[in-house]
Every structure is written in C-alpha cells, then in structure tokens.
Amino acid sequence: MxxxxxxxxxxxxxxxxxxxxxxxxxxxxxxxxxxxxxxxxLGGQTKQHWKVLVADHQGLFDSKIMAGEDAAITYYFANGIIELDEFKDGKKYQEYDAMLEVNGKVLTNKTGFLFYRNKPSMRMQTRIQYQYERRLEEILVVQLTEMSLKKFRSVKQPIGVTFSDVNDPEGQxxxxxxxxxxxxxxxxxxxxxxxxxxxxxxxxxxxxxxxxxxxxxxxxxxxxxxxxxxxxxxxxxxxxxxxxxxxxxxxxxxxxxxxxxxxxxxxxxxxxxxxxxxxxxxxxxxxxxxxxxxxxxxxxxxxxxxxxxxxxxxxxxxxxxxxxxxxxxxxxxxxxxxxxxxxxxxxxxxxxxxxxxxxxxxxxxxxxxxxxxxxxxxxxxxxxxxxxxxxxxxxxxxxxxxxxxxxxxxxxxxxxxxxxxxxxxxxxxxxxxxxxxxxxxxxxx
Known part of the structure; x- marks a missing residue:
C-alpha cells in the first residue's frame, strides 16, 4: 500500500x-x-423602450391602448391611412420602432398587422399582442354589453393553473x-x-x-x-x-x-x-x-x-x-x-x-x-x-x-x-x- x-x-x-x-x-x-x-x-435587465405608431384611421381605439402607462412601450396614434412605404421611408416616421395597423374589419376578423424596423423579442411581441387583444375586448364589451370598463377589468383577471404531482403537492x-x-x-x-x-x-x-x-x-x-x-x-x-x-x-x-x-x-x-x-x-x-x-x-x-x-x-x-x-x-x-x-x-x-x-x-x-x-x-x-x-x-x-x-x-x-x-x-x-x-x-x- x-x-x-x-x-x-x-x-x-x-x-x-x-x-x-x-x-x-x-x-x-x-x-x-x-x-x-x-x-x-438577461432575465433582470430593463427591456428596450419601443415607440409604436397606431394607424387607426377610423378612430376605433379612441387614441388609447391601455388604461395606464407601460414602461416598455409608448403608443402614438394617427387617424389617417399610412402606407407601408410612407412609414418605411417617411422622415417624420423614423422615430417610431413599429406601426400597428388597425383596419375597419378588426372587430370581425380579429386580425391586426404590426410592421417593425427591427424584430422585437418574443416577450415584446407577446406584450403588444396581449395589449392589442385586451383593447379589442374592451371595445366589444362597450359595444355589445352594458358593463363598464372598470367592472370588466376587475372581472378580467389571469387564471393560473398549477400542475402538481400528488406525491409533490407543493411543487418542490x-x-x-x-x-x-x-x-x-x-x-x-x-x-x-x-x-x-x-x-x-x-x-x-x-x-x-x-x-x-x-x-x-x-x-x-x-x-x-x-x-x-x-x-x-x-x-x-x-x-x-x-x-x-x-x-x-x-x-x-x-x-x-x-x-x-x-x-x-x-x-x-x-x-x-x-x-x-x-x-x-x-x-x-x-x-x-x-x-x-x-x-x-x-x-x-x-x-x-x-x-x-x-x-x-x-x-x-x-x-x-x-x-x-x-x-x-x-x-x-x-x-x-x-x-x-x-x-x-x-x-x-x-x-x-x-x-x-x-x-x-x-x-x-x-x-x-x-x-x-x-x-x-x-x-x-x-x-x-x-x-x-x-x-x-x-x-x-x-x-x-x-x-x-x-x-x-x-x-x-x-x-x-x-x-x-x-x-x-x-x-x-x-x-x-x-x-x-x-x-x-x-x-x-
């Protein structure tokens, strides 16, 4: 040894x-x-601030997307029709990161179009889509029901589903x-x-x-x-x-x-x-x-x-x-x-x-x-x-x-x-x- x-x-x-x-x-x-x-x-950093121009020529959104402010996105509204080439090359539109186009059929076909200069992250895409969907829901609630927006927002809350093993109910x-x-x-x-x-x-x-x-x-x-x-x-x-x-x-x-x-x-x-x-x-x-x-x-x-x-x-x-x-x-x-x-x-x-x-x-x-x-x-x-x-x-x-x-x-x-x-x-x-x-x-x- x-x-x-x-x-x-x-x-x-x-x-x-x-x-x-x-x-x-x-x-x-x-x-x-x-x-x-x-x-x-990457998990904790502040996301890049985006300026999104909303082309809402019918005024459907009433110049607002959210009830409050979003630290990551600022929305600007234009009531006229903006052509894609105009947004792409127009001097006055260069400050905007993306254009969200709202057409007159959005309440029926539930479709929107976002044109960006630099591709947003998946989180930013999800964020914009969620806020867009939420605003459409509010418009439909106002048009089709007598419920107030405040009442709707108090009812519309996220539902969390937790999947747990019977042998591990606390999810350790x-x-x-x-x-x-x-x-x-x-x-x-x-x-x-x-x-x-x-x-x-x-x-x-x-x-x-x-x-x-x-x-x-x-x-x-x-x-x-x-x-x-x-x-x-x-x-x-x-x-x-x-x-x-x-x-x-x-x-x-x-x-x-x-x-x-x-x-x-x-x-x-x-x-x-x-x-x-x-x-x-x-x-x-x-x-x-x-x-x-x-x-x-x-x-x-x-x-x-x-x-x-x-x-x-x-x-x-x-x-x-x-x-x-x-x-x-x-x-x-x-x-x-x-x-x-x-x-x-x-x-x-x-x-x-x-x-x-x-x-x-x-x-x-x-x-x-x-x-x-x-x-x-x-x-x-x-x-x-x-x-x-x-x-x-x-x-x-x-x-x-x-x-x-x-x-x-x-x-x-x-x-x-x-x-x-x-x-x-x-x-x-x-x-x-x-x-x-x-x-x-x-x-x-």
Missing part, C-alpha cells in the same frame, strides 16, 4: 503542477459564472430542478471523461517510452494502475473542490453586489404580483409576473445544495473509479496510439448515452426504463442526479443508496478485470489489439 500511495502522490503532484490543470481550475468556473451572469442579466420538484440535476450529472461525466483520458494518456506514454519497465522493477502492475487512478483522482477531486468554491463565492457576490434588486426575495413573489393587479397597472404587473426569472429562483432557493452535495461527490468518486479502470485497461492493452483512440470511441458513445438517459429521466421519471437506467452503473450517476433534484417519493430514498451500492460493487468488479488486462498487457509492445487478446488476458490470472 505504501508503494501505491507513493505512485498516487507522484501522479497527483504531476497533474496539479501542469499548466492545463491550473488554467482549467480557474477558467472553468469563471466560464460557468459568466454564463450564469448573462442569464441573470419540476422541470427546472430536473435540469439542475442534469447539469450536475453532466458535470460528473465531464470530469470523468477529462481525467479518464488523462489516465489513458499517462499509461500509454509510459508504455511507449518504456518507463513502465523501470517502474515495474520496484512495484507490481496492480500497484502501478491503482496508484495512477488514485493520484489522478485526487487531482480531479481537488479541481472539483476549486470549482465549487469559486462558483459558490461568485454566486454569493452576485447576490450581494451585482443583482441585489433582481435577487431580492421581495421582488420574486410572482403570485402576489398577480393578486395585487389593479385596473391601472394591471398589464405591467401581469407582464412582470410572466417575465419573472425562474432561473434565479432555481439557483438560490430551489436547489438544496447542502442536502445533495454529499451524494454528488459519492457518485463522482464511484463513477470515476468505474470508468477510470476502463481507461487504464485501454491504455495498457493498446499496441499503438491509434488503437487507443479506436477503443475510446465506444466509451465516448457510452457517456453520451448516459447523458441522454438523464434527459430521458427528466421527461419520464416514473417509467420502467428510467428505473432500469437508475440502477445501471454506466448511467446511474447522471440519472440519480436528475432524480435527486426532482425529488424521490416518500419512503423511496433507499433507491439512491441501492444505486450507489451497485455502482461501487461494479467499480470493484471493473477494477478487478482491468487489473488483469493491465498486468498482462502493459509489457506488450508493437502488437495489434484484437478482441481475442483481450478475452485471453481477462481469463489469465
């Missing part, structure tokens, strides 16, 4: 001193924080939390692949330059393989911790200094925004609720980091040893670098299928296939992360422990097989790897 530890420390020091390790440790979490920053900024698990689990599962496989390839390159490099012959004079092949996997695993674990520390610090600084208003809990009560809507600022509050950034709520409120970080590391470690042994065996058995690349392709496909398994579980968490993928060692790290963040049913937490036990036992089994391949193939040079050789080495003790 002492020799295994010495090899592990040698590999660990070699990895952490590499320039690529330092760059990835710094740039990786900064890129993640940059992406989060952009999502926060939803698609957003499932995506969070998918992200952490994908992060596990990203590190497994990167450091698994590091194991493969390290083994193949020592094999190609015959350093392994010197090393095997003082240690056994099993000690060399295990020490290499453990040492590189320590480096991966250290980088993981650095990522979590930097990302955690970055999220804290964003909440305290960069987006204090957007991340203020007082600004996140969407249900209250809808309930407090009145006839003057109804539209503005309605759209404020619709534009509420759920991503912010997910990151700071819905993800229970303290309850999940332990399982995250356990499945990372078990998954790393499971796949790391496979990469070490590939490096030891390959006769040339091209052989190693060919054998890596199935592993890459397997990792991609594992990611798809996580995506499938998000959409069909209760299917029989999701249950099977939950226990398969190849796919369990990402599937368990998705299920963990979506939430297990009461009394079913044993499933995560059972999946972890299966993964650990599978890792030991793969390590045992990989050690045979490593021991029998590490000193084989200049050969072309065939499946019959691999099966032969697996049987040889």
């Amino acid at each position: 002492k020799k295994t530890w010495m090899i592990a420390m040698r590999e660990f020091k070699e990895r952490i001193s590499a320039r690529s390790f330092i760059l990835f440790s710094v740039l990786g979490p900064l890129l993640v924080l940059g992406l989060v920053y952009m999502l926060f900024a 698990a939803n698609d957003m939390t499932g995506w969070a689990g998918f992200f952490f599962g994908a992060l596990i496989f990203l590190f497994i692949f990167l450091f698994g390839m590091t194991i493969l390159r390290s083994v193949s490099r020592e094999k190609s330059n015959r350093i392994v012959e010197v090393l095997l004079a003082s240690v056994t092949p099993n000690q060399l393989m295990l020490g290499k996997i453990i040492g590189i695993g320590f480096a991966a674990f250290l980088q993981f911790v650095i990522w979590i520390a930097v990302i955690g610090l970055g999220l804290y600084l964003m909440r305290e200094h960069l987006f204090p208003d957007v991340l203020d809990a007082a600004n996140m009560n969407v249900k209250q925004l809808i309930l407090d809507a009145n006839d003057v600022s109804y539209q503005e509050k309605y759209f404020a609720a619709r534009e509420y950034n759920e991503f912010v709520n997910l990151v700071y409120d819905r993800i229970q980091f303290a309850n999940t970080i332990g399982f995250f590391f356990l499945f990372f470690v078990a998954g790393y040893f499971f796949y790391g042994a496979i990469f070490a065996a590939i490096g030891a058995t390959m006769g040339s670098e091209s052989d190693g690349q060919q054998f890596v392709i199935p592993i890459v496909i397997l990792l991609c299928l594992s990611l798809y398994a996580g995506y499938f579980t998000m959409n069909s968490p209760d299917s029989g296939m999701s249950t099977l993928l939950h226990y398969l060692p190849f796919t369990s790290p990402v599937v368990v992360m998705v299920k963990l963040y979506q939430g297990y049913e009461p009394g079913h937490m044993y499933e995560i422990y059972l999946s972890l036990i299966i993964l650990i036992l599978s890792a030991f089994g793969v390590m045992a097989i990989a050690s045979r391949l490593y021991r029998n193939g590490i000193l084989q040079f200049g050969h072309r790897v065939r499946l019959k050789h691999i099966f032969k080495w697996m049987k040889r003790s």
Whole structure:
C-alpha cells in the first residue's frame, strides 16, 4: 500500500503542477459564472423602450391602448391611412420602432398587422399582442354589453393553473430542478471523461517510452494502475473542490453586489404580483409576473445544495473509479496510439448515452426504463442526479443508496478485470489489439 500511495502522490503532484490543470481550475468556473451572469442579466435587465405608431384611421381605439402607462412601450396614434412605404421611408416616421395597423374589419376578423424596423423579442411581441387583444375586448364589451370598463377589468383577471404531482403537492420538484440535476450529472461525466483520458494518456506514454519497465522493477502492475487512478483522482477531486468554491463565492457576490434588486426575495413573489393587479397597472404587473426569472429562483432557493452535495461527490468518486479502470485497461492493452483512440470511441458513445438517459429521466421519471437506467452503473450517476433534484417519493430514498451500492460493487468488479488486462498487457509492445487478446488476458490470472 505504501508503494501505491507513493505512485498516487507522484501522479497527483504531476497533474496539479501542469499548466492545463491550473488554467482549467480557474477558467472553468469563471466560464460557468459568466454564463450564469448573462442569464441573470438577461432575465433582470430593463427591456428596450419601443415607440409604436397606431394607424387607426377610423378612430376605433379612441387614441388609447391601455388604461395606464407601460414602461416598455409608448403608443402614438394617427387617424389617417399610412402606407407601408410612407412609414418605411417617411422622415417624420423614423422615430417610431413599429406601426400597428388597425383596419375597419378588426372587430370581425380579429386580425391586426404590426410592421417593425427591427424584430422585437418574443416577450415584446407577446406584450403588444396581449395589449392589442385586451383593447379589442374592451371595445366589444362597450359595444355589445352594458358593463363598464372598470367592472370588466376587475372581472378580467389571469387564471393560473398549477400542475402538481400528488406525491409533490407543493411543487418542490419540476422541470427546472430536473435540469439542475442534469447539469450536475453532466458535470460528473465531464470530469470523468477529462481525467479518464488523462489516465489513458499517462499509461500509454509510459508504455511507449518504456518507463513502465523501470517502474515495474520496484512495484507490481496492480500497484502501478491503482496508484495512477488514485493520484489522478485526487487531482480531479481537488479541481472539483476549486470549482465549487469559486462558483459558490461568485454566486454569493452576485447576490450581494451585482443583482441585489433582481435577487431580492421581495421582488420574486410572482403570485402576489398577480393578486395585487389593479385596473391601472394591471398589464405591467401581469407582464412582470410572466417575465419573472425562474432561473434565479432555481439557483438560490430551489436547489438544496447542502442536502445533495454529499451524494454528488459519492457518485463522482464511484463513477470515476468505474470508468477510470476502463481507461487504464485501454491504455495498457493498446499496441499503438491509434488503437487507443479506436477503443475510446465506444466509451465516448457510452457517456453520451448516459447523458441522454438523464434527459430521458427528466421527461419520464416514473417509467420502467428510467428505473432500469437508475440502477445501471454506466448511467446511474447522471440519472440519480436528475432524480435527486426532482425529488424521490416518500419512503423511496433507499433507491439512491441501492444505486450507489451497485455502482461501487461494479467499480470493484471493473477494477478487478482491468487489473488483469493491465498486468498482462502493459509489457506488450508493437502488437495489434484484437478482441481475442483481450478475452485471453481477462481469463489469465
């Protein structure tokens, strides 16, 4: 064990001193924080102010769209007919971002036309369409009923439909939390692949330059393989911790200094925004609720980091040893670098299928296939992360422990097989790897 530890420390020091390790440790979490920053900024920024000219030559809208003002849109009215070319090229119309044409048949065909200079965002399109529809409804109410506009606006309120699982009536698990689990599962496989390839390159490099012959004079092949996997695993674990520390610090600084208003809990009560809507600022509050950034709520409120970080590391470690042994065996058995690349392709496909398994579980968490993928060692790290963040049913937490036990036992089994391949193939040079050789080495003790 002492020799295994010495090899592990040698590999660990070699990895952490590499320039690529330092760059990835710094740039990786900064890129993640940059992406989060952009999502926060896009979700909380004030939208561009639009000037919309309403061409209402019959005066149907009575020179108004809304009862109050909209901070994002200002409407201007023209009673005459404005040709499209005139609006496009006319000097006096250049200040307007779009023209909303109201024809005389709008009350029957329910159709309007908006001509823009620069395409509005989907939110802006929805905003304009909603306000246009609302104004038409008010006109029809005045013409066809005796109800006042104030009465109509008090009656016309948005109806929210909440879809809830009987096992999760409070909605603690939803698609957003499932995506969070998918992200952490994908992060596990990203590190497994990167450091698994590091194991493969390290083994193949020592094999190609015959350093392994010197090393095997003082240690056994099993000690060399295990020490290499453990040492590189320590480096991966250290980088993981650095990522979590930097990302955690970055999220804290964003909440305290960069987006204090957007991340203020007082600004996140969407249900209250809808309930407090009145006839003057109804539209503005309605759209404020619709534009509420759920991503912010997910990151700071819905993800229970303290309850999940332990399982995250356990499945990372078990998954790393499971796949790391496979990469070490590939490096030891390959006769040339091209052989190693060919054998890596199935592993890459397997990792991609594992990611798809996580995506499938998000959409069909209760299917029989999701249950099977939950226990398969190849796919369990990402599937368990998705299920963990979506939430297990009461009394079913044993499933995560059972999946972890299966993964650990599978890792030991793969390590045992990989050690045979490593021991029998590490000193084989200049050969072309065939499946019959691999099966032969697996049987040889």
